[in-house]
Amino acid sequence: MSVKGQFNMRNAAADTFAMVIFSFITGMMIEVFVSGMTFEQSLASRTLSIPVNIAIAWPYGVFRDYLLRTGHRLSPSSWMKGLSDMVAYVLFQSPVYACILLAVGAGTDQIITAVTSNAFVSGALGIVYGQFLDACRRMFKVPGYCRELSHPEPQHQEM
Structure with a gap:
């Protein structure tokens, strides 16, 4: 089992x-x-996003886990986990997404519309992504994630 705070290859691969x-x-x-x-x-945007997503996946997981721990300290409820997932997704992904769109030649109006839409939709996307990420971590057998746990202990370092 991985010690909390250490890099875990399964975790990085799942993320x-x-x-x-x-x-x-x-x-x-x-x-x-x-x-x-x-x-x-x-x-073109999605193709460019693949190496970007590979580069940011594990740091995002660290950031998300930090926000989940912080939210859990405020309230251990499932709504707080959902809120933490939503906030993590919007705060981390919006600037990255805007840069990708800019790089592929999207116009300013398109970028603003796409990023704003993504931020609003992220209320749902962040929660769904959090569930998808947890499922992937279970599938990759990341230490600390098993089917019985609804709030697994994140394996990333404290921020």
Whole structure:
């Protein structure tokens, strides 16, 4: 079992897998159906996002786990876990997403629309992503995650 605070390869792999898959699917849906980007622009954005998501997946997991621990100290309820997931997703992902869209040539209006839409939708996306990430961590057999735990102990370092 991993000691809390140590880097865990299973954790990093699960976080990376979850981030790449989830971001590709949800990002494309938002870009094409909400912000009006063409399929080609969205595909370029999603393709560029893969290495970015690989790079940010584990740091996001660390950030998310920190916010989950902080939220849990305030209230151990499931609504606090959902709120913590939502806040983590919006705060961490919005600047990254804006940079990706800028890099693929999206216009200012498209970027503002996509990032704003993503931030609003992230209320749901952050919670769903948190559940998806937890499921991926269980699938990858990350220490501290098992089917019986509804609030697993995060394996990342304190921030």
